[in-house]
Amino acid sequence: MRPQRVLVIDFGGQYAHLIARRCRELGVYSEIVPFTTPLEEAFSGCYETLGIILSGGPRSVDDPGAPRLSAEGLSRVPVPVLGICYGHQLIARAFGGEVEHGSLMEYGRTSVRIVERDVLFMDVPEQFVAWMSHADSVVRVPPGFNVLALTERGAVAAMRHAERPVYGVQFHPEVRHTQMGSAILKRFLADVCGFRCDWRPMDRVEELSREIAETVPPDEHVVCAVSGGVDSVTTAVLLSRTLGGRLHCIFVDHGLMRKGEPEQVVSTLRRMGIINLVFVRAADRFLSRLKGVKDPEEKRRIIGEEFARVFEEEAAKIPKARWLAQGTIYPDRIESGLAGSGSALIKTHHNVAGLPAGLRLRLVEPLRDLYKDEVREVARSLGIPEEIASRHPFPGPGLAVRIIGEVTEEKLRVCREANAIVEEEFKRAGVYDKVWQAFAVVTDSTWTGVMGDVRAEGYVVIVRAVESEDGMTADWYRPDMELIDRISKRIVNEVGNVTMVAYATTPKPPSTIEPC
Ligand code: XMP
Numbered sequence: 001m002r003p004q005r006v007l008v009i010d011f012g013g014q015y016a017h018l019i020a021r022r023c024r025e026l027g028v029y030s031e032i033v034p035f036t037t038p039l040e041e042a043f044s045g046c047y048e049t050l051g052i053i054l055s056g057g058p059r060s061v062d063d064p065g066a067p068r069l070s071a072e073g074l075s076r077v078p079v080p081v082l083g084i085c086y087g088h089q090l091i092a093r094a095f096g097g098e099v100e101h102g103s104l105m106e107y108g109r110t111s112v113r114i115v116e117r118d119v120l121f122m123d124v125p126e127q128f129v130a131w132m133s134h135a136d137s138v139v140r141v142p143p144g145f146n147v148l149a150l151t152e153r154g155a156v157a158a159m160r161h162a163e164r165p166v167y168g169v170q171f172h173p174e175v176r177h178t179q180m181g182s183a184i185l186k187r188f189l190a191d192v193c194g195f196r197c198d199w200r201p202m203d204r205v206e207e208l209s210r211e212i213a214e215t216v217p218p219d220e221h222v223v224c225a226v227s228g229g230v231d232s233v234t235t236a237v238l239l240s241r242t243l244g245g246r247l248h249c250i251f252v253d254h255g256l257m258r259k260g261e262p263e264q265v266v267s268t269l270r271r272m273g274i275i276n277l278v279f280v281r282a283a284d285r286f287l288s289r290l291k292g293v294k295d296p297e298e299k300r301r302i303i304g305e306e307f308a309r310v311f312e313e314e315a316a317k318i319p320k321a322r323w324l325a326q327g328t329i330y331p332d333r334i335e336s337g338l339a340g341s342g343s344a345l346i347k348t349h350h351n352v353a354g355l356p357a358g359l360r361l362r363l364v365e366p367l368r369d370l371y372k373d374e375v376r377e378v379a380r381s382l383g384i385p386e387e388i389a390s391r392h393p394f395p396g397p398g399l400a401v402r403i404i405g406e407v408t409e410e411k412l413r414v415c416r417e418a419n420a421i422v423e424e425e426f427k428r429a430g431v432y433d434k435v436w437q438a439f440a441v442v443t444d445s446t447w448t449g450v451m452g453d454v455r456a457e458g459y460v461v462i463v464r465a466v467e468s469e470d471g472m473t474a475d476w477y478r479p480d481m482e483l484i485d486r487i488s489k490r491i492v493n494e495v496g497n498v499t500m501v502a503y504a505t506t507p508k509p510p511s512t513i514e515p516c
Contacts (some may be wrong), residue, residue, distance in 0.1 A: 002048040003207065004195055005029045009037070011057030011067050011086050017331075017472055018174040019053055019084065021371055022182060027197035028189045029204060031369070035067045039077060051080045051193035054087025056172070060101055060136050061086070061093045071095045080165035080192045085134055088168030092159070095142030104139070104155040106132040109177055112157045114149045119191050120158070120167065121148065123183040130157065130171030130178045138170065165192050201374035202381055205238060208366045213242045215364075216323055221246045222364060223315045224325035225307075228257065228265035229394050231327030231367060234379045237272050238366050239325055241382075248276040248321065250314045252307060255283025256398030256412070259420040268388060282310050290400065290407045294444075296516030299407065303397040315361070324361035328368050329375055331470050371470050392423075392437045393471060401514045405444030410497065411459070415442045417495040418461050422487055426465070429483045436468035438477070440491065441504075441515050449499030458499030461491055466513055474508040 006023050010016040010032050023030035033042070035057075042049050059066035071094045074081060083091040089099045110132040114121050130151075137155035141147055149158040151170060158169045167188065173181035189195045216222060224239060226232040226249045240247045249269060253262045266279055289302050315321055367375055372393065379389040395401050399415045418440035426432040441462040449456040463484070468474035488501040504511075 002046060003029065003203070004050050004199070005031055005047040006051045006053060006189060006193065006195070007042050007049050008032045008053045008055055009035050009087075010055050011035050011059075011090075013056030013058070013084075013086060014473070015084075015172055015174055016055040017371075017470060018172075019055055021469065022174045022185055023053075023189060024199065024201070024371070024374065026182065026186050026189055027199050028195045029199045039073065043078070049079060050195055051082070051189060052077060053188075054081065054083040054090060056085030056087065056133070059086065061089045061099050062101070069094045074166065075164075080188070081167065082188050082192075083166075083168040084172060084174070085170060088156075088159075088170050089134075089136055089138055091166060091168045092138040092142055092145075092156070095145065095161075097138055097142035097145065097156075097159075098140035099136055100139045101136050104137040104151070104153045105135045106137075106151055106153060106155070107134075108132065110171070111152045112149050112171060113152075116146055116148050118148050118158075118160055120160075120169075120184055120187045122187055122191075124180045128179045130173075130181070131175040132171050134170060138168070167192070201370055201377050204369055204374075205366060205378050208369075209238060209242050212239065212364055212366060216243065216246070219320065220322040221248060221318060221320040222323040222325050223248045223250055223311075223318055223321045223361070225249075225311055225327075226251045226265065226269065227327070227394075227396060228261050228388075229327065230372075230379050230384070230388055230391055231329055231375055233265070233268065233272075233327075233384060233388050234375055234382065235325055235327040235366055236269065236274060237382050237384060238378070239364070240272070240274050245275050246320075247274070247325075248278065248315075248318050249274050250278045250280065250311060252280045252282055252310050252314075254286040254303065254307065254310075254398060256286065256303070256400045256407075258394065258399070258423075259416050264387070268385060272384065278314055280310055280314055282306075285310065287407065287409070287412075292406060294405045296401070299400050299516070300397050303400055307396075322361060323364050325364040325366070328365045330369055330371055331472055333368065373470075390433055392432075392435075392439070395514055401516050402439060402441045404441065404515055411442045414459055414461070414495055414497055415440065418442070418463075418491045418498070421490045421494065422463055422465075425483060425487045425490070429480065431477075431479070431483070434467070435465045435477045436471060436474060437513060438463070438465035440464075447500035451499075456499060458492075458497050460500045460502065461495075461498050462502045462504050462515075463487055463491075464504040464513070464515075466508070468508075468513070471513060474513055476505050476507055479503070 006028050008020045020030040020032050069090050112130045114126050141159045145159045151157045160167045173184040224236045226236050236249050400407050403411045422440045426438045443460045445460045446457045447460050465477035466474035
């Protein structure tokens with residue numbers, strides 16, 4: 001039986017990943033491809049593509065140079081198609097409907113009324129709330145299409161071709177604010193496309209493991225950089241199942257780890273049956289190269305470069321090594337501009353940019369198609385301790401990106417201790433698993449304090465906690481003030497050299513999650 005997938009064609013919309021994730025949550029493996037991908041490619045390869053979803057996008061269908069689809073092209077697609085927002089307008093335009101700019105704009109929660117009860121809307125009430133974000137609207141459906149639902153202002157909220165399974169919806173079923181949005185998507189996937197809806201992240205991992213077993217010849221070895229995060233530990237454990245003693249893990253302690261992390265990682269990996277583990281204490285090398293460096297991108301570059309060097313030296317000691325395993329996951333590849341529709345480079349991600357080029361090793365990335373929460377699920381099914389499986393993401397360059405300006409030993413101490421307090425208190429309050437990340441940042445500013453009647457200069461520490469589905473967008477977490485009070489008091493009293501604790505209240509965008 002060939003594995004099934006739904007293809008999400010990305011027209012540059014901010015929700016393309018959300019669509020892909022929702023499909024996976026509904027048990028259908030999804031992949032995102034840029035709109036420039038020839039449609040024939042969708043039907044080649046090992047997957048059986050049973051449906052296509054056209055994402056939203058920032059353009060107007062009639063803008064010069066805006067991505068287009070032809071009715072003829074769409075008619076050749078042998079599987080059901082669902083256009084969302086821009087995708088909906090594209091379908092309308094392709095088949096000769098009318099799309100108007102600016103006359104019926106709707107943003108946020110909008111009421112939608114069902115006009116014809118199609119299979120897509122079996123589970124929703126006649127009137128339901130849907131999330132909209134559109135300046136353009138379909139005001140007349142193309143010949144041969146039926147209106148299925150209307151928005152409050154009279155735009156076409158949903159339509160379908162009378163004879164073929166071609167659908168368009170103006171609203172975003174993938175956004176949680178759309179009432180029964182998942183049920184609408186489920187109907188499309190299960191009833192219209194005919195998916196089995198039984199996919200689990202582990203399925204993809206097993207496929208990739210089989211691929212690895214077939215690709216790595218029996219006399220060649222693999223080196224794996226482990227950082228202690230759930231991604232790299234899962235990669236290592238996964239590979240050790242297939243490769244056993246042919247896997248060599250290298251853990252570089254760059255001195256920028258969280259409190260107690262190096263020891264914890266090493267003991268976990270040993271317990272998980274990793275036989276070959278090299279632990280490199282390299283803190284001095286990294287810290288001396290970071291001396292005097294203030295620029296965030298420069299800090300990232302140096303850490304990436306030094307990491308590559310240390311790693312290269314260690315890997316060179318493993319003569320049969322021909323492969324490099326990395327815990328790269330789907331969003332890493334997207335934000336580094338290596339996948340998706342060529343999204344702009346936001347920050348150099350260490351585990352992608354820091355590839356030791358000189359090693360000439362071939363790359364194995366068994367988690368490359370998974371989102372973070374899917375990796376956690378895989379980790380649990382491999383028996384990786386909960387402490388690592390549910391641990392918040394931690395950037396490759398470590399605490400260096402949580403220190404604004406120069407990384408000094410003192411700022412590093414403050415940062416490490418303050419981060420440990422934030423983690424501890426979030427866990428104690430039972431909200432650690434509710435947030436994507438919670439951490440402390442040491443700024444380059446000081447605040448005049450009075451401590452025991454004496455004037456004292458200390459650092460300003462910012463506590464940041466965010467909620468996010470995949471780190472691509474994030475909102476700041478609204479904490480209980482008692483929790484913030486406890487964290488603030490503990491940082492000032494226990495860490496020392498801190499005279500002000502602030503809480504960050506800016507979402508991503510515009511701010512990134514980590515400060516630098
Ligand atoms: P930003 O800060 O870019 O973060 O909004 C998005 C997510 O990625 C993590 N992050 C990194 N992870 N290497 C990593 O492996 C990096 O260089 C890096 N920079 C940021 C960040 O913690 C957040 O979860």
